[in-house]
Amino acid sequence: MPKQRDVQAQRELLSNAVWQVLAEDGLPGLTLRAVAERAGCTTGLVMHAFPAKKALLLHARDLLYARTAVRADAAEAASRDPFGALAAVLGLALDLPHGHHEESRVWVGFLAAALADEDLAERHRVANHSFLARIRRLVAACRPEWTDERLELTTKSLVGLVEGLNVLAAADPAAYPAPLQRQALAAALGELRPGRS
Amino acid sequence: MPKQRDVQAQRELLSNAVWQVLAEDGLPGLTLRAVAERAGCTTGLVMHAFPAKKALLLHARDLLYARTAVRADAAEAASRDPFGALAAVLGLALDLPHGHHEESRVWVGFLAAALADEDLAERHRVANHSFLARIRRLVAACRPEWTDERLELTTKSLVGLVEGLNVLAAADPAAYPAPLQRQALAAALGELRPGRS
DNA sequence: CCCGTTCCGTAACAGTTGTTACCGTAGCAG
DNA sequence: CTGCTACGGTAACAACTGTTACGGAACGGG
Numbered sequence: 001m002p003k004q005r006d007v008q009a010q011r012e013l014l015s016n017a018v019w020q021v022l023a024e025d026g027l028p029g030l031t032l033r034a035v036a037e038r039a040g041c042t043t044g045l046v047m048h049a050f051p052a053k054k055a056l057l058l059h060a061r062d063l064l065y066a067r068t069a070v071r072a073d074a075a076e077a078a079s080r081d082p083f084g085a086l087a088a089v090l091g092l093a094l095d096l097p098h099g100h101h102e103e104s105r106v107w108v109g110f111l112a113a114a115l116a117d118e119d120l121a122e123r124h125r126v127a128n129h130s131f132l133a134r135i136r137r138l139v140a141a142c143r144p145e146w147t148d149e150r151l152e153l154t155t156k157s158l159v160g161l162v163e164g165l166n167v168l169a170a171a172d173p174a175a176y177p178a179p180l181q182r183q184a185l186a187a188a189l190g191e192l193r194p195g196r197s
Numbered sequence: 198m199p200k201q202r203d204v205q206a207q208r209e210l211l212s213n214a215v216w217q218v219l220a221e222d223g224l225p226g227l228t229l230r231a232v233a234e235r236a237g238c239t240t241g242l243v244m245h246a247f248p249a250k251k252a253l254l255l256h257a258r259d260l261l262y263a264r265t266a267v268r269a270d271a272a273e274a275a276s277r278d279p280f281g282a283l284a285a286v287l288g289l290a291l292d293l294p295h296g297h298h299e300e301s302r303v304w305v306g307f308l309a310a311a312l313a314d315e316d317l318a319e320r321h322r323v324a325n326h327s328f329l330a331r332i333r334r335l336v337a338a339c340r341p342e343w344t345d346e347r348l349e350l351t352t353k354s355l356v357g358l359v360e361g362l363n364v365l366a367a368a369d370p371a372a373y374p375a376p377l378q379r380q381a382l383a384a385a386l387g388e389l390r391p392g393r394s
Numbered sequence: 395c396c397c398g399t400t401c402c403g404t405a406a407c408a409g410t411t412g413t414t415a416c417c418g419t420a421g422c423a424g
Numbered sequence: 425c426t427g428c429t430a431c432g433g434t435a436a437c438a439a440c441t442g443t444t445a446c447g448g449a450a451c452g453g454g
Contacts, residue, residue, distance in 0.1 A: 003421050003430050026313025027224055032412065043412085044432050053412065105312050111368055112309030115302050116223025125369045132372070156365075156373065157358065157381040164361020165353075171308055172322045175329070176353065184354040200400050200451045229442065240442085241402050250442060 010049045014039050015060035022109040023102040030109070032056075058119060061110055065127040068092075072134060082141035083194050089134065090185055093162045096169075096178040104170035128159075135159055142192045154192075161188050207246045211236050212257035219306040220299040227306070229253075255316060258307055262324040265289075269331060279338035280391050286331065287382055290359045293366075293375035301367035325356075332356055339389045351389075358385050 017039035021030050032053055036043045050056040072089050079085035095103045114120040136155040140146070146154075165184060169176035214236035218227050229250055233240045247253040269286050276282035292300045311317040333352040337343070343351075362381060366373035 003419095003432095005431070027309050028313050031410080033410090042433050044434075047413070048432065108305075108309055108312060111364065112224050112305055114368055115305060116225050121368060125372070128365065128369055128372065153377065153380055153384065156362075156377060157384060160361035160365055160373075160381060161354065161358045162361065163365060164357035164359070164363075166361075167308065167364055168325065168353075168357055168360060171311055171318060172325055175322070175325065176357075180350065180353060183350050184357060187350065187354060200449095202401070228440085230440090239403050241404075244443070245402065 007049060010045065011059055012063060014046060014049055014056060015063045018056065018060035019064065019102075019106050023105045026105070027109045027112055054117070054119070057110075057113065057117075058123065061120060061123050064106065064110070065123070065130075069130070072131075076134075076138075081194065082138050083189070083192060086135070086138040086142060086192065087185070087189055089138065090158060090162050090189070091182065093131075093159075094166060094178075094181050094185060096181060101170050101173050104166045108167055108170050132156065132159060139192065142194070158188060161185070204246060207242065208256055209260060211243060211246055211253060212260045215253060215257035216261065216299075216303050220302045223302075224306045224309055251314070251316070254307075254310065254314075255320065258317060258320050261303065261307070262320070262327075266327070269328075273331075273335075278391065279335050280386070280389060283332070283335040283339060283389065284382070284386055286335065287355060287359050287386070288379065290328075290356075291363060291375075291378050291382060293378060298367050298370050301363045305364055305367050329353065329356055336389065339391070355385060358382070 014035060017035045018030065020038050021034045025034065032043050032046055035056070036046050039046075046056065050059065071092055075088040075092050076085045079088050095101075110120065111124060114124045132155055135158060136151055139155050139158070140151055143151075162185065165176055165181045169181065211232060214232045215227065218231045218235050222231065229240050229243055232253070233243050236243075243253065247256065268289055272285040272289050273282045276285050292298075307317065308321065311321045329352055332355060333348055336352050336355070337348055340348075359382065362373055362378045366378065
């Protein structure tokens with residue numbers, strides 16, 4: 001039984017290439033040949049690792065979400081109080097530190113693709129619901145006396161603000177620099193800061 | 198000199214078709230033949246009205262922005278006080294009333310295209326700067342005593358929130374229904390409401 | 395009524411897309 | 425070292441992309 005391969009490793013490599021191509025050339029540049037070239041192989045390997053392009057995109061989307069979830073878990077675990085965890089997780093979503101708007105561009109690309117593909121749309125929904133549930137849990141820990149209604153409103157407002165800044169910064173980095181984004185997040189978290197009424 | 202045509206009317210018709218295709222089939226479905234079919238003509242007319250596909254996209258983008266600017270002007274003029282104007286203009290950007298998330302989908306599509314095309318990116322930037330200037334002017338009218346720094350932070354936070362809700366609602370309408378979006382906007386406008394400190 | 399010009403649908407073009415079939419080759423079993 | 429097999433690169437495929445060239449037709453002027 002000669003020559004065995006690590007299929008999962010290949011898929012992760014290819015998904016990584018998908019992110020890079022998406023960040024650099026955008027959605028119209030996301031072609032199988034571009035992904036293969038970025039991954040240092042040919043389309044032959046791509047089509048042996050995935051049955052079709054769509055499967056590659058879904059895998060890349062899932063892996064992206066899984067990694068952000070891991071980072072969010074880590075950020076949450078590293079925080080002492082719920083407010084710190086909330087600020088850390090939301091600050092992570094702003095994503096300015098690691099890649100210079102790279103991840104935001106990838107996020108926008110997947111979102112635009114999701115508007116045309118129902119499977120990608122569902123992945124987006126479950127990922128967003130999961131993120132919403134995380135934020136809601138942390139907000140509830142900060143303000144246990146709040147009603148469900150207020151909890152939901154605050155949660156979705158925070159997520160909306162963060163994702164909006166993310167998207168706008170991806171398209172116009174100069175207008176939404178990192179410090180401003182952080183200040184905006186801090187201001188939005190004002191009423192949740194411990195010690196406030 | 199026989200048979201004259203109204204070129205500008207043709208271009209507007211085609212731009213309208215671009216929006217419809219973009220809203221329905223997303224960015225990958227935005228092909229010249231799809232636009233022509235939606236407009237009730239063939240690619241021949243499209244290529245006679247525009248020198249290339251890119252010119253069509255730029256025209257559609259410009260026209261879209263021009264129309265939203267007109268609506269924003271009207272909403273602003275119909276309001277009495279600056280706070281009402283601010284709420285009206287931002288509520289207009291949430292866009293729930295007219296098309297069911299249609300315009301949001303178009304907006305996301307153009308944004309994703311802008312990440313891959315520098316000309317579209319510049320259009321987006323000038324449109325967003327114009328919108329930011331409008332909001333900032335209205336915020337300044339509500340709170341004349343604020344510093345420039347606070348003005349900018351509040352302006353971009355409001356715009357970020359509105360666009361974020363817009364984008365998230367486009368991808369997951371059930372999770373971000375119209376009433377919730379309006380409540381979120383109202384809450385964010387809380388500190389600007391007249392009569393508050 | 396007829397002509398001339400402008401307009402636009404038709405159809406072909408070259409290039410690229412996702413996908414498929416094929417075969418050379420690299421690596422382990424014997 | 426030899427042979428077999430799974431792997432993956434090559435190249436062809438059909439479908440589709442934006443774009444171009446051409447010819448028929450519809451309309452206003454004489």
